[in-house]
Amino acid sequence: MSKIVLEVEGLRTSFFTRKGIVKAVDGVSFFVREKETLGIVGESGCGKTVTGMSIMRLLPEPGGKIVGGRITLNGTSLLELSKREMRNIRGCMVSMILQDPMTSLNPVYTIGDQIAESVRMHQNLADEKMITNEVVSSLRLLQIPSPETLLKNYPFQLSGGMRQRVVGAIAMCCKPSLLIADEPTTALDATIQAQYIALFKDIQAKTDVAIIFITHDFGVIADMCHRVAVMYAGKIVESASTSEIFKKPQHPYTRALINSVPRLDRKDDRLYSIEGQPPSLMHLPPGCRFCERCSDSLEICSKEEPPEKNIGNNHTVSCWRVQ
Ligand SMILES: Nc1ncnc2c1ncn2[C@@H]1O[C@H](COP(=O)(O)OP(=O)(O)OP(=O)(O)O)[C@@H](O)[C@H]1O
Numbered sequence: 001m002s003k004i005v006l007e008v009e010g011l012r013t014s015f016f017t018r019k020g021i022v023k024a025v026d027g028v029s030f031f032v033r034e035k036e037t038l039g040i041v042g043e044s045g046c047g048k049t050v051t052g053m054s055i056m057r058l059l060p061e062p063g064g065k066i067v068g069g070r071i072t073l074n075g076t077s078l079l080e081l082s083k084r085e086m087r088n089i090r091g092c093m094v095s096m097i098l099q100d101p102m103t104s105l106n107p108v109y110t111i112g113d114q115i116a117e118s119v120r121m122h123q124n125l126a127d128e129k130m131i132t133n134e135v136v137s138s139l140r141l142l143q144i145p146s147p148e149t150l151l152k153n154y155p156f157q158l159s160g161g162m163r164q165r166v167v168g169a170i171a172m173c174c175k176p177s178l179l180i181a182d183e184p185t186t187a188l189d190a191t192i193q194a195q196y197i198a199l200f201k202d203i204q205a206k207t208d209v210a211i212i213f214i215t216h217d218f219g220v221i222a223d224m225c226h227r228v229a230v231m232y233a234g235k236i237v238e239s240a241s242t243s244e245i246f247k248k249p250q251h252p253y254t255r256a257l258i259n260s261v262p263r264l265d266r267k268d269d270r271l272y273s274i275e276g277q278p279p280s281l282m283h284l285p286p287g288c289r290f291c292e293r294c295s296d297s298l299e300i301c302s303k304e305e306p307p308e309k310n311i312g313n314n315h316t317v318s319c320w321r322v323q
């Protein structure tokens with residue numbers, strides 16, 4: 001089995017706001033191996049982006065804080081590093097493609113200059129020709145047509161899809177061992193979505209990079225991920241290999257998410273959606289966080305949090321119904 005690139009253990013990240021403490025990530029554990037794609041899936045606001053930003057140590061300051069847990073990347077404990085040490089790791093060992101690609105591009109510099117800047121920062125290349133070669137090869141990796149021409153362009157001259165690829169090229173230009181891809185929320189149309197997924201598979205085949213793919217869509221998980229962690233209100237409620245989770249989903253929330261994927265073979269084309277809202281992360285209920293919306297709850301569910309159970313085959317689930 002290939003080696004573990006990233007291990008996250010009991011990660012807790014909170015936002016300290018004037019109104020109170022938002023427990024955005026509340027005791028999350030998972031790992032990712034080389035050449036593997038882990039999907040993190042869940043509804044809006046469940047803590048997916050905050051998990052990624054915590055690994056990058058790029059939480060908004062002041063306010064966002066990692067309050068517990070361990071993050072180990074290639075044997076290095078990230079939470080023990082100084083800000084300077086972390087800056088060196090970012091981009092060279094781990095990079096993240098943000099949900100909104102425009103925020104990662106600077107409108108006043110050309111694409112070529114922006115990628116070159118990143119190459120210069122993380123690789124010790126003095127020769128400008130070598131830097132340009134690296135820039136062009138990262139644009140090629142992201143299947144950007146005529147990279148030599150494109151690197152002279154400014155971000156506003158590119159389409160949204162092309163900008164997304166450029167952000168990907170910046171993320172990959174220093175050959176990180178872990179890539180965190182936060183799926184753009186603005187709904188990509190089906191063709192662009194399929195191309196985007198094919199692109200990540202191709203990058204992984206060429207580089208062996210471990211990928212964390214963040215999405216709210218189980219359809220994307222099926223196409224793209226080897227394993228999956230289902231997040232709900234700051235916690236992972238179920239995790240397993242992708243094939244196992246589709247065959248034997250255990251948590252009612254996982255089942256509901258799988259049911260909400262549109263399917264061509266289904267006769268009625270109404271989209272199933274989960275009724276109700278997740279609990280406020282500022283006022284969490286004492287029991288299971290999904291209890292309010294669960295149609296299958298027991299008395300204990302509203303009183304005590306269900307412990308995580310390993311039901312074999314590396315399949316874990318936190319639900320009182322599962323014995
Ligand atoms: N700067 C902040 N200050 C206070 N709370 C925040 C801040 N950033 C995020 N949060 C809260 O943390 C929780 C998790 O947010 P996060 O962005 O990780 O959700 P997400 O799963 O990525 O959702 P989406 O699918 O919409 O991107 C949310 O409840 C959000 O309101």
Ligand SMILES: [Mg+2]
Binds near residue numbers: 048049050099182
């Ligand atoms: Mg997000």
